[in-house]
Amino acid sequence: MxxxxxxxxxxxxxxxxxxxxxxxxxxxxxxxxxxxxxxxLLIFSVRYRRGRGHAPEQVHGSIALEILxxxxxxxxxxxxxxxxxxxxxxxxTVPTEGMEVFVTGKQWMWKLxxxxxxxxxxxxxxxxxxxxxxxxxxxxxxxxxxxxxxRVKQDVVPGMYxxxxxxxxxxxxxxxxxxxxxxxxxxxxxxxxxxxxxxxxEAWLAGNPAGRNPVxxxxxLFENLRCATCHAAGSGQRGxxxxxxxxxxxxxxxxxxxxxDENYARQSILEPKSHxxxxxxxxxxTYEGQVSExxxxxxxxxxxxxxxxxxxxx
Amino acid sequence: MSVPxxxxxxxAEPSNYLNAEYSIKSWFLTLDHKRIGLLYLAGLTFFFTxxxxxxxxxxxxxxxxxxxxxxxxxxxxxxTMHGIFMVFFFLLPSIPAVLGNFFLPLMIGARDLAFPKLxxxxxxxxxxxxxFTLYAMVAGGVDTGxxxxxxxxxxxxxxxxIAAALGIFISGFSSILTGVNFIxxxxxxxxxxxxxxxxxxxxxxxxxxxxxxxxxxxxIAITIVLVAIERLFGVGxxxxxxxxxPILFQHLFWFYSHPAVYIMILPGMGVISEIVAxxxxxxxxxxxxxxMSSLAIAVLGFLVWGHHMFVSGQSIxxxxxxxxxxxxxxxxxxxKVFNWTATLYRGSIRFDTPMLYTLGFIGLFxxxxxxxxxxxxxxxxxxxxxxxxxxxHFHYVMVGGMVMAYLGGLHFYWPKMFGRLYPETLxxxxxxxxFVGFNLTFFPQFLLGYLGMPRRYHxxxxxxxxxxxxxxxxxxILGLGFALPxxxxxxxxxxxxxxxxxxxxxxxxxxxxxxxxISHNFDEVPIVTEEAxxxxxxxxxxxxxxxxxxVLHV
Numbered sequence: 001m002x003x004x005x006x007x008x009x010x011x012x013x014x015x016x017x018x019x020x021x022x023x024x025x026x027x028x029x030x031x032x033x034x035x036x037x038x039x040x041l042l043i044f045s046v047r048y049r050r051g052r053g054h055a056p057e058q059v060h061g062s063i064a065l066e067i068l069x070x071x072x073x074x075x076x077x078x079x080x081x082x083x084x085x086x087x088x089x090x091x092x093t094v095p096t097e098g099m100e101v102f103v104t105g106k107q108w109m110w111k112l113x114x115x116x117x118x119x120x121x122x123x124x125x126x127x128x129x130x131x132x133x134x135x136x137x138x139x140x141x142x143x144x145x146x147x148x149x150x151r152v153k154q155d156v157v158p159g160m161y162x163x164x165x166x167x168x169x170x171x172x173x174x175x176x177x178x179x180x181x182x183x184x185x186x187x188x189x190x191x192x193x194x195x196x197x198x199x200x201x202e203a204w205l206a207g208n209p210a211g212r213n214p215v216x217x218x219x220x221l222f223e224n225l226r227c228a229t230c231h232a233a234g235s236g237q238r239g240x241x242x243x244x245x246x247x248x249x250x251x252x253x254x255x256x257x258x259x260x261d262e263n264y265a266r267q268s269i270l271e272p273k274s275h276x277x278x279x280x281x282x283x284x285x286t287y288e289g290q291v292s293e294x295x296x297x298x299x300x301x302x303x304x305x306x307x308x309x310x311x312x313x314x
Numbered sequence: 315m316s317v318p319x320x321x322x323x324x325x326a327e328p329s330n331y332l333n334a335e336y337s338i339k340s341w342f343l344t345l346d347h348k349r350i351g352l353l354y355l356a357g358l359t360f361f362f363t364x365x366x367x368x369x370x371x372x373x374x375x376x377x378x379x380x381x382x383x384x385x386x387x388x389x390x391x392x393x394t395m396h397g398i399f400m401v402f403f404f405l406l407p408s409i410p411a412v413l414g415n416f417f418l419p420l421m422i423g424a425r426d427l428a429f430p431k432l433x434x435x436x437x438x439x440x441x442x443x444x445x446f447t448l449y450a451m452v453a454g455g456v457d458t459g460x461x462x463x464x465x466x467x468x469x470x471x472x473x474x475x476i477a478a479a480l481g482i483f484i485s486g487f488s489s490i491l492t493g494v495n496f497i498x499x500x501x502x503x504x505x506x507x508x509x510x511x512x513x514x515x516x517x518x519x520x521x522x523x524x525x526x527x528x529x530x531x532x533x534i535a536i537t538i539v540l541v542a543i544e545r546l547f548g549v550g551x552x553x554x555x556x557x558x559x560p561i562l563f564q565h566l567f568w569f570y571s572h573p574a575v576y577i578m579i580l581p582g583m584g585v586i587s588e589i590v591a592x593x594x595x596x597x598x599x600x601x602x603x604x605x606m607s608s609l610a611i612a613v614l615g616f617l618v619w620g621h622h623m624f625v626s627g628q629s630i631x632x633x634x635x636x637x638x639x640x641x642x643x644x645x646x647x648x649x650k651v652f653n654w655t656a657t658l659y660r661g662s663i664r665f666d667t668p669m670l671y672t673l674g675f676i677g678l679f680x681x682x683x684x685x686x687x688x689x690x691x692x693x694x695x696x697x698x699x700x701x702x703x704x705x706x707h708f709h710y711v712m713v714g715g716m717v718m719a720y721l722g723g724l725h726f727y728w729p730k731m732f733g734r735l736y737p738e739t740l741x742x743x744x745x746x747x748x749f750v751g752f753n754l755t756f757f758p759q760f761l762l763g764y765l766g767m768p769r770r771y772h773x774x775x776x777x778x779x780x781x782x783x784x785x786x787x788x789x790x791i792l793g794l795g796f797a798l799p800x801x802x803x804x805x806x807x808x809x810x811x812x813x814x815x816x817x818x819x820x821x822x823x824x825x826x827x828x829x830x831x832i833s834h835n836f837d838e839v840p841i842v843t844e845e846a847x848x849x850x851x852x853x854x855x856x857x858x859x860x861x862x863x864x865v866l867h868v
Contacts (some may be wrong), residue, residue, distance in 0.1 A: 005780045009765045017692050023764065026691065037680050041673055044658035045665070048594070057660040058850045061600035068667040069652040070645055074843075077641035080691050083417055085634050088692030107470070141466040144625065144700060148766025151697040155626045157561065158371050158465065159554020162627045175775065177702040178770045181459045183466060184386050187771035271557070312535055 012170040012195065013150035015247060019088045020151075022080065022225055023041030025097055029076060091152065095228055096163045098131030102297040105136065105143035105156040108185040110176065113294065113299075117213035124176070128199035133165045135262055139293050144180035147193055155180055161262045168195040218302025225287065239284060240277045246307035251278045265300045326793055330733070330830040331361040345430035348731075353437050358412060359800070361403035361444060368396035373755075373789040377725045381773035389772040390457040391473065399458030402482050403444050405716055406574060410492055411440070411528075411582035413723050414520050416731060417498060420831060421514050423505025423840040426496035429491075436491035441626050443485025445721025449848035450477035459573075459770060464552035464563040468544040476542050483538045486531045487744060489577075493527030495855035496520050505823065508841035514822055514846045515604050519584025522608040526573045526580075526615065534570035536565065561626055568619035576615040579679075579711060580608055582719030583650055583860055586672050590654045592820040593669040594661030598847050600653040606790050607646035614643040633692055640690035647683045651676060666818070667741040671722030674749045682707060685760065700770075703763020706756045721748070723797060728803065729813030733829040736806040739800065747795035754788025821852050 011017055048054075085195055101124065102113040112120045126132045136145055138158040145164055146153040149172075154164035161249035196204060212220070222228055230239035240250075249257045250264075254275045258264055269291065272284035291299065327333060331348045334340075341349060371392050375383045384392065394612045415433065419426055425431050450456050456478040456659070458467040467475050500521050505825040540551050541563070550556025552563045598604065620636030621630060654676055664668070686708040688694050698704060731734050758781040767778045774782070823840050826830075844851065 005777060006765070007761055015693075022691055023688065023694050023697075024683075026688050026694065027812045029687075030681070031630065033684055034677070034680055037651060038677055040655045041658065041676060044655070044661070045663055045673070048661045048663050050595075050664045054662065056662040056849065058597050059599060059656075059660060060597055061603065061656075065656065066600055066603050067650065073648045074645055076689060077644055077690075078745050080687060081638055084691035084693040085637060088624075088633065088637075088696065091693060091696060092633075098475065102699060141470050142463060146700075146766070146768065148697070148701075151693075153699060156772050157554075157627050159560070160627065167867075175766065175805045177766065177768045177771075180702075181390075181461075181463065181466070184457070186389060186390070187768075189772045205365055214822045220457060222726060275486075282752055304437045 010149045010170070010172070011151070012168055012174060012226070012301060013147075013152065014167040015087065015091050015197060016149065016151045016169075018090075018282070022084050022087065023305075025083075026080065029060070029080075046168070094133055094163050095131045095284065098133040098165060100133050100135065100301075101126075102158065102294070102301070103134050103144070104137040104293050104297070105141040105182075105189075106185050108143065108189040110145075110189070110191050111294070112179075113214055113297065114205070114210075115215075117210040118205060118208055119211060122176070123194060125194045125196060125201060125204050127198040128168050128171055128195050129198065131165055131167045133163060135161050135163055137266075137293055138298070142180050143178045143182050143189065146177045146179035147174055148177070149174040150193075153179055158163070161266060169197045170191075171197055171200075188291055196210055202239055209231060214298045214301035215268070215305045216302075217295075217307075218298035218300070221291070221299050222302050225290070225299075230284070237272050238280070240280060242303050244304040246270060246304045252276060253278050253280070265303055269276045269296055269299065320641075328828060329832060330828060331833045332830050334733070334833045338656075343434070344617045345426070345434055347415050347419050347430065347433055348831065348833075349426050350433050350437055351412050351414075351723045352731075354411040354415060354440070355439070356381070356409060357441055357444065358408055360405055363800075365396050365399035365404055366793065368392050368399070369789065370793055372396060373786040375772065376774070377786050379774050379776045379779050379782075380798060384772075387457060388455075390459075390770070391455035393770060394456050394459050395451050398447060398456070398482065400712075401460055401574075401578075402794075403440075403447065404483055405578040405712055406489060407440060407485075408578075408716065408720050409585060409723060410496070410520060410523055410577075411437075413516075413585065413720075413727060413789070414492075414496065414523075414581060417727060417824050418499060418517060418520060419503070420827060420835055421517055421822055422500065422503060422508055423823045423836060423842065424499065424503040425493045425646060425836065428503055429495050429702055430771060432491050432495055436488040436495070439491070440485050440488035443481045443483070443488065446483070447478050447481030449657065450474040450481060453477065462538075462541060462563075463567075463568065464541060464544070464560050465554070468541045468551075468563075469553050469555075476545060478542060479538045483535050486535045489527045489531045493524035493531075496524040496718070497528065497657030500524075505840050505842050511602065511605070512842055512845045513605075515587035515598065515601070515608075516584035516586075518605040519580045519587070519608050522612040523577050523580045525609075525612050526577050530570045530573040530577070530616070535564060536575075537566040538569070540566070540777045545802050561623070561628065562855070564623050564626055565619065568622045571614075572616040572619040572622065573612075575708075575711070576611050578716050580611060582675070582681075582716045582723075583608065585719045585723035585726070586675050588822070589668045589672045589722055590657050590676075590819075591849065592674070592726075592818050593664050594658050595659040595663075595819070595849045596657055596847070597845075598653070599656040599659070600649075601846070604650055604653050609648050610646040611643065614639065614646070618643055621690055621695070624692055625699050637690055637692045637695075641687065644683060644687055644690070645677075651680050652685070666725075667738060667745055668722045668726035670742060670745040670749075671718050671725065673717040674745065675715060675722065678710055678718060678749075682715055685710065697766075698763050700768055702759040702761035702767045702769055705769050706759035706763060707754045718748070721745070723804070724799075726818070727824075728806070729817045730824060730827075730829050730831070732807055732811050732862070734810030735813045735817065736799075736804050736810060737802050740802050744795050744798035744802075747798070751791030751793070751795050753790050755785050755792050756786075756788070758782070758784045779822060819852065821849055 100115050104111040112124045138156045143156040150166045152166050154162050174193045176191040203208040227312045231242050233241045245260050270288045456473045458471050483659045497720045550558040552558040552560050618640040621640040622634045815829050
């Protein structure tokens with residue numbers, strides 16, 4: 001029971017130290033104020049206890065004190081706000097370069113897909129010193145991807161993609177918890193993140209069978225589902241050409257503009273009528289029920305590759 | 315102040331609200347706010363005991379890392395029922411429904427609340443709501459957590475969600491009625507001379523609380539109806555598979571449930587203000603500031619709900635705004651703590667049981683409040699959200715704060731309510747046990763949370779066991795501490811020493827009535843000529859102990 005006991009969690013990501021710094025600062029602030037209030041309560045209780053036989057002195061208050069003890073806490077909380085907002089901004093702003101992993105949560109397991117086509121369940125192998133970007137969704141209820149050693153956590157919500165990124169700084173095996181209550185076996189929706197040296201990670205990849213990588217798998221789906229009939233260049237343009245459009249602003253028929261991102265792509269596949277691109281008609285049928293969450297992720301990986309990969313925009 | 319009823323001779327047993335009538339009907343159809351307060355006390359004690367038993371079972375399961383005492387499904391139902399009973403059927407009504415009902419009219423020199431029949435109705439609604447939820451429990455329980463997050467609650471959960479939620483929906487109307495009643499009473503029924511800034515801070519706190527009850531509760535009612543519609547008829551509201559938005563639920567839920575936290579704590583703050591002034595025999599420090607800070611909390615409390623959703627998928631910028639607003643709500647709470655502490659300065663302090671609870675409250679609420687800043691800090695919240703850190707935080711505010719204030723208030727007002735004193739030594743032992751047991755239960759949970767132990771985990775990794783064992787040990791002390799007052803308070807009803815009308819020598823109109831008060835509170839309408847807490851013009855307790863005599867001679 002005492003073997004692994006500690007008071008402080010391991011810090012194994014680039015942001016962990018920054019989060020701990022705010023935490024420790026707040027611990028000091030807490031100790032200071034709790035100490036101050038306790039000391040005042042104690043001293044007053046002893047000095048002004050009734051047995052000592054002095055009459056109470058009626059003090060109504062003091063504006064100067066009220067201002068002082070409003071202003072000091074206010075300055076402290078504003079400072080903490082700014083500091084933690086900065087760190088939060090960096091934690092939540094996904095870097096442009098990194099190893100992309102797809103995560104699907106379902107009651108009660110985690111399914112993970114590497115860019116190389118390797119698949120894992122309830123464990124994720126990652127290289128040390130490289131940003132890992134997770135694009136996550138759920139097949140049923142809300143889950144939450146939480147790695148305490150990295151100080152990162154993000155809800156995994158059905159019907160949309162959320163993203164989380166981290167860069168591990170220490171090799172080792174770390175807990176992966178589902179942190180959003182998701183039903184009966186919530187506490188068994190756990191796994192591990194295995195951080196390896198880059199070379200060891202390459203060896204791990206080589207030593208495990210890989211399926212088709214998501215881009216290739218997406219390409220096959222794109223053809224099998226006949227997406228190319230409308231969405232490829234020179235196909236008579238019944239649907240917008242997708243090459244080179246990912247990440248760009250897209251203008252809709254009703255004048256709105258929408259950013260072509262993962263969520264937009266997902267919605268367009270499942271509810272094509274929700275957004276009609278300017279210059280096109282409402283022709284596309286829904287693919288709801290015909291593609292799984294994993295397959296949608298693969299399709300998106302392929303669509304993204306049309307904008308970033310070999311097929312550069314014209 | 316005029317002193318109605320003070321001259322009543324202490325013959326046999328003078329008529330009061332308790333002995334005015336004895337029939338069962340005279341209790342269950344009573345329109346007397348004092349009797350209704352006692353009806354609430356009975357209901358609340360029942361639900362608190364039930365919620366407490368669930369807590370005991372939860373702590374027992376968590377003694378070992380393996381989920382070996384209960385099945386996962388049972389464990390999930392235990393923490394859900396613990397949360398629902400404690401939040402909706404104990405904490406939310408607690409002080410307003412018992413002490414507020416009983417003392418608000420007495421404090422403002424009124425004969426009853428503005429709408430006595432609505433008051434009785436609100437108790438019946440509360441009980442019907444409670445019984446519905448009780449039915450859900452007996453029929454097999456509910457396992458969604460007290461937060462009912464969708465789409466789990468609306469689509470996936472296989473438990474009695476609708477019955478439990480309906481119980482909460484119903485009891486919400488009780489809250490609304492109480493709020494309306496208090497607001498109308500405070501506006502229209504204050505005694506002559508009792509201006510707004512002469513009102514006791516207890517009344518101010520209840521005014522602020524009532525505003526939240528009236529404005530916030532309808533939102534949770536609507537939310538529950540929407541969950542029920544989705545669950546019963548399959549209309550897509552929150553379920554993304556049907557085009558709904560699961561995060562919308564969280565916005566609606568927390569729009570009520572965060573202000574609800576202030577419904578739970580503000581009345582406690584009111585009680586603490588009364589006790590701290592009385593046992594220091596001093597005017598409260600910064601009266602106006604404390605009164606206004608209650609209103610500030612009520613207003614700001616409506617603007618911070620998004621801090622429950624920093625990792626939900628809400629936008630980064632929304633997160634940043636909610637973090638800033640949440641930081642601001644810390645200030646009025648801090649102001650209160652400083653003012654209570656300053657009230658002790660140059661006082662003449664006595665340490666009877668209510669004061670022990672009050673000192674405990676100030677210390678524990680300070681920790682609860684400061685750890686709230688950890689949670690309002692975005693980057694730290696990302697790590698500790700949904701871990702035991704937040705469990706510890708809200709128990710510091712809700713148990714360390716509200717339950718301490720409730721018990722302090724109950725001991726303070728017990729002699730007035732029943733005309734008898736509780737056994738002081740036993741009560742002090744219980745107060746110390748509760749303080750020690752509480753800290754041992756919940757302090758380790760802060761450490762567990764930062765280590766990363768998620769909440770609502772039936773089984774957990776072994777390295778978390780030491781702290782969980784400590785927590786369970788603390789919970790056993792805490793449980794015994796809570797059992798003691800239940801025993802001796804009931805005992806004191808029959809065997810307690812007669813209390814006299816004002817055993818604490820407290821200011822305030824309620825203390826100038828007979829103990830227990832007569833049915834219509836005052837024989838003559840009192841006239842108020844002074845501000846609250848005029849302890850300088852008030853004679854010390856009639857039944858003065860030797861050391862108090864000395865004070866008189868100074």
